[in-house]
Amino acid sequence: xxxxxxxxxxxxxxxxxxxxxxxxxxxxxxxxxxxxxxxxxxxxxxxxxxxxxxxxxxxxxxxxxxxxxxxxxxxxxxxxxxxxxxxxxxxxxxxxxxxxxxxxxxxxxxxxxxxxxxxxxxxxxxxxxxxxxxxxxxxxxxxxxxxxxxxxxxxxxxxxxxxxxxxxxxxxxxxxxxxxxxxxxxxxxxx
Numbered sequence: 001x002x003x004x005x006x007x008x009x010x011x012x013x014x015x016x017x018x019x020x021x022x023x024x025x026x027x028x029x030x031x032x033x034x035x036x037x038x039x040x041x042x043x044x045x046x047x048x049x050x051x052x053x054x055x056x057x058x059x060x061x062x063x064x065x066x067x068x069x070x071x072x073x074x075x076x077x078x079x080x081x082x083x084x085x086x087x088x089x090x091x092x093x094x095x096x097x098x099x100x101x102x103x104x105x106x107x108x109x110x111x112x113x114x115x116x117x118x119x120x121x122x123x124x125x126x127x128x129x130x131x132x133x134x135x136x137x138x139x140x141x142x143x144x145x146x147x148x149x150x151x152x153x154x155x156x157x158x159x160x161x162x163x164x165x166x167x168x169x170x171x172x173x174x175x176x177x178x179x180x181x182x183x184x185x186x187x188x189x190x191x
Contacts, residue, residue, distance in 0.1 A: 014036075014038060014043050015043070015047055017032070017036055018032060018040055018043055018044060018047070021035075021036075022040070022044075029041050029044070063104075063105040068103070071103050071105075072096055075096055075107065075110050076096055078107050079096065079107050079110055079112070081094060081112055082094070082112055085112070085113055085114035085117055086111055086112055086113060087113055087114070087117040087121075088114060088116075088117055090114055092114035092115070092116070093114065093115060094112045094113065094114055095112070095113060095114075095115055095118050096110055096111075096112055097110065097111050097112070097113045097118050097121060097122075098110055099111055099121075101125060148162070148173070148176060148177060148180060148182055149180075149182055151165075152177060152182055152184070153182065153184065158170075159171075159173040159174045159177065160173075
C-alpha cells in the first residue's frame with residue numbers, strides 16, 4: 001500500500017474504520033456503508049485499499065489446480081527478478097526455473113536464470129534422473145537431414161510413410177524437406 005497523507009482527523013478515522021471492518025471483521029462494503037453512513041468504495045479507492053482478499057477472488061485457484069504456466073506466473077509475482085543471472089551474472093534475458101522440477105509452492109525451490117544456464121541446468125537435472133540419455137530421447141529424428149535424404153530420395157518413401165515412422169504428421173515432414181531443400185528429381189526417383 002502506498003504512503004497515505006490524511007488531510008484531517010476525519011479521513012484518518014474513516015481509514016481506520018474501513019480497514020478494521022473490511023479486513024478484520026470481514027464485513028462487506030454495503031454493510032460498512034449502512035453502519036457508518038459514508039461511501040466506503042469511494043474512500044477505499046481514495047486510500048488505495050484493495051477490495052480483493054487473498055484467496056477469495058472468484059477465479060482464485062489453489063496451487064495444485066494451476067497449470068504449468070500459471071504456477072510460473074504466480075511465482076513471478078512472489079520472487080523478485082534480479083538484473084543479472086543468478087548463475088553466470090550476465091545481464092541477459094532471464095527465465096524463472098524450478099530447481100527440482102516438482103513445481104511446489106515454495107519460493108526457495110525457484111531461481112531466476114538466463115536461458116543458457118536454464119538449459120544447462122535442465123540437461124544436468126534430466127541426465128541425473130535418466131542416466132545421461134535425456135538429450136538423445138528428446139531428439140526429433142525428422143530434424144536430421146541425412147535421415148530424410150536417405151528415406152525420401154534413396155529408399156523412395158513418401159512423406160506419409162516417413163511421418164508414420166517418426167510419429168508425426170506428414171505435413172511436418174514436407175516442411176522439413178523444404179527446409180533442407182530436398183527435392184525429388186523428375187523422372188529419376190519414380191517407383
